[in-house]
Amino acid sequence: MNKKIFMVLGIILVLIIACQKADDVVEEALVSFNKPKHFPEPIYNFSKNPVTTAGFKLGRKLFYDGQLSRDNSISCGSCHIAEHGFTHHGHDVSHGIDDKVGIRNSMPLFNLAWSNSFFWDGGVFHLDLFPIAPIENVVEMDEKLPNVLNKLRASTTYRKMFEEAFGSPEINSTIMFKAMSQFMVTLVSDNSKYDKVIRKEATFSEQELKGYQIFQANCNSCHKEPLFTDHSFRDNGIGENLAKDQGRWEISQLESDRLKFKVPTLRNLNATAPYMHDGRFRTLEAVIRHYTQEVQPTDNLDPILKKNMGIKLSDQEVSALMAFLTTLNDETFLKNTLFQEQ
Ligand code: HEC
Ligand code: HEC
Structure with missing residues (x-):
């Protein structure tokens, strides 16, 4: 009797572990950039920054991290909300740090791998250069890039994630922005x-x-x-x-x-x-x-x-x-x- 219970419990345990493994595999498999068949060739040069699961996860963490702003309160995700196509739903113009208002409506973030310029006026021409603009914009995040890098370097979690994504725990703006691009180019909307x-x-x-x-x-x-x-x-x-x-x-x-x-x-x-x-x-x-x-x-x-x-x-x-x-x-x-x- 007892043996049977142990056996059943054992089987359940094995199944639970197997399911968790399967979940991991599902996420691993999802995190890659796949060009939809009916889309043109992307503009983004993936050979210079191939999307990996570790890079995507690091980019996602940075995207949602308030530490990118002066008082640690505003993340990219504050104005780019996933369920709203990454726009600042309900706001005509964006609201940033200290509740300061900008003059433009937050843009949707998806299918960015096909864009050859960014902003309503095309003022930024490469996605890997983009994050400096909102980070240093006084009405958005109002922080200096060296401060952001120092905050990240002080975190063992980030050092570990940079190592997993880029092979070294060293943190600089080039690889930080590459990780953020890996997250952003993976936002593909192709299933309407x-x-x-x-x-x-x-x-x-x-x-x-x-x-x-x-x-x-x-x-x-x-x-x-x-x-x-x-x-x-x-x-x-x-x-x-x-x-x-x-x-x-x-x-x-x-x-x-x-x-x-x-x-x-x-x-x-x-x-x-x-x-x-x-x-x-x-x-x-x-x-x-x-x-x-x-x-x-x-x-x-x-x-x-x-x-x-x-x-x-x-x-x-x-x-x-x-x-x-x-x-x-x-x-x-x-x-x-x-x-x-x-
Ligand atoms: C001559 C080019 C042109 C044509 C034709 C055109 N649009 Fe637009 N559309 C634009 C531009 C440019 C903007 C952005 C303008 C701005 O924000 O100042 C825009 C903005 C929009 C927006 C706002 C989207 C957003 O996220 O803010 C919608 C919706 C839209 N157009 C729908 C349409 C529809 C529907 C038609 C056909 C009936 C149409 N447009 C025809 C150029 C065009
Ligand atoms: C305070 C609100 C706010 C914050 C914070 C913010 N954004 Fe934006 N974002 C905007 C607005 C507004 C625009 C359009 C600005 C313009 O055209 O001048 C924009 C445009 C963009 C675009 C251009 C999209 C396109 O199709 O051209 C990208 C990419 C982007 N943001 C990424 C980011 C990233 C990455 C961060 C964090 C480092 C961030 N944003 C933080 C409000 C914000």
Whole structure:
């Protein structure tokens, strides 16, 4: 009798251990960069910084660590929330350290391996150079990089994680930023209904299909599928805001770049409101109303929108377009716990 109980307990124990092992294996297997078949070749040079599980985990820890800010209170994750497509949901412009406000809406962080420049104005051209910008920005994290490195060096956990990821416990900004890139490039959103339709695993409803055709005729020249951006800078006629943000002009100082902003992706719009570089529109209805009725004749208004002063759509066409846009929401990505703070 006792023997049997021991045997049963033994088997249960073995099963529990096996399950835990399997869990580990699942996570190990997930942490790699896989190009979705229907996506173009990524821009990010993986040969210079291959994604490893240890590098990803280190990058994730850094991303969610308040120590990157002056008073240890603000992490990258404070303004880039995973369940909201890594935006600062509900905030028109971002709120950083000491509750200071910036002038721009936090950007979604996914499919970054295909971007050739970063920020609404493209002011940073390489992801591995990116984290210095928010760390040293006085309204975001307001910390000096040498201080951050000293805080990390004082931690045995970090020294161990750097050793596992890069083979040496030495901590410098180059490898710190590489680890953060490994986390960020792994944030791939490729499992919306749209993706399933493209992969022939699902079909659009009649309404969604109609919306897809309207999208292709009116939006796709800038919000180019399958990433839903062509990564260019354009003026979509929303006009200057109170902060007088000039967009791409701030970087290039070219008159032809005034009020041009990066074309944002349209994936996961259910999670990333409010919209535009200054978060001026709270709803998608307001965005569509802009395109159909409120486009302003700014100097650099994109020729595509200038032709008819916007995009003329009937109410039925607007409903169909909205139905299509919901097929770009990717719950697999938004709910992926691997990308959340551990
Ligand atoms: C106080 C809020 C705030 C914090 C903290 C913050 N960000 Fe951001 N992030 C923003 C805003 C706002 C933008 C858009 C800024 C702009 O265009 O000038 C942005 C843009 C970005 C982009 C560009 C995305 C694209 O598609 O061009 C990346 C990448 C990014 N942040 C990563 C990070 C990382 C990494 C950290 C931590 C080191 C961080 N952010 C901390 C608010 C924040
Ligand atoms: C001429 C290029 C162009 C066309 C055509 C265009 N857009 Fe845009 N779109 C942009 C630019 C540029 C922005 C960002 C503007 C800004 O923030 O100042 C934008 C922003 C958006 C946003 C806000 C996304 C966010 O995360 O903030 C949505 C939604 C959107 N567009 C939907 C559409 C739809 C739907 C269509 C077709 C009916 C369309 N756009 C046609 C260039 C375009």
